[in-house]
Amino acid sequence: NKQIYLKDYVDGTPEETDFDVRIAESVPLKLSGPPGAVLVRNLYLSVDPYMRLRMQRPRPNPYYPTTFTPGSIMSGTGVCRVLDSTHPAFDKGDLVRGMTTWEEYSVIRTPATEGLFKINETSDIPLSYYIGILGATGLTAYVGFYDICSPKKGEYVFVSAASGAVGQIVGQFAKLMGCYVVGSAGSQEKVDLLEEKLGFDEAFNYKDEPDLNEALKRYFPEGIDIYFDNVGGEMLDAVLLNMRNFGRISLCGMISQYNRDNHEGLVNLRCVTRKRIRMQGFFIPDYYHLYPAYLEFAIPLIKEGKIVYMEDIVDGIEKCPAALVGLFSGRNIWKQVVRLVPE
């Protein structure tokens, strides 16, 4: 049973050497101990930017709780097959999605089993989608765009980290709504894919732009109505200068700041008042009750080909550290997934 451990708290940019791949001597084949547990084979694991925040050295007034501790097995969302169950909600053979540990086989005990959900709809849908567009990633795009941004047809929408897991979905929701959509991403290859495969009206490589304010003025001569922020920092600051009156900003994430101790100053924050901007953060666990409604919304869109969902899949649990580290250099194109069992 291969397992991924965090060696120590992480300062600065995470590196592969922050993790250990260990092989446990035995594979659990049958459950023992108190009832209310499941033994699963992990099939797909998700790597996500928030994980970096969870391995931050503890400090006063943290903006995200440190929950990964040195010497512990990493955890995150996954798609798993139940091999044995003493829990009334799950049977042997079930497919589930939810919180699991970074090992090939996991034993998940009550109350952690509350984070597991049975997967019912599998026809024509790749299982890995349940840690992406049909998991927290998709729900984040849905809540962050429709609820937080109150979009209207014809509005000008800007999405940063647009070729990432959340960004690609937001951009397509905005297109379905009849908005004009521009995305930023970190390479020409990503820019081309956004325009050619996902139907973004335009895209640009933010790393090639010496002045982000000038770039945004070029792409939005009439200003931005909606900004879906995945990156924070300089991009957010430049966007504030280019927002239209009564614009909305969805503060989804700030990956450009996760490896720093403090957020870089936002010198243009005063624009929020003068332009009557509504800027709102949100945290997706608050919205899990919307998950069933979201599935009803998203599954038909996928099946009818109205949404294209793209993944960057690497094979083998030992790739988890590199996949996680790669999020911070933009190595991934689309949603980063680690596949543990070949199809």
Ligand code: NDP
């Ligand atoms: P992505 O798949 O978008 O992966 C991260 C991407 O961010 C990279 O591929 C890279 O793309 C870009 N990036 C990395 N470093 C920087 C940087 N310094 N400046 C600008 N871009 C950078 O991840 P997700 O789609 O899973 O997550 C997107 C955002 O949403 C994150 O901030 C995440 O924390 C947040 N999030 C928030 C949730 C909530 O509850 N509010 C829930 C889920 C996610 P590129 O090549 O373009 O630089």
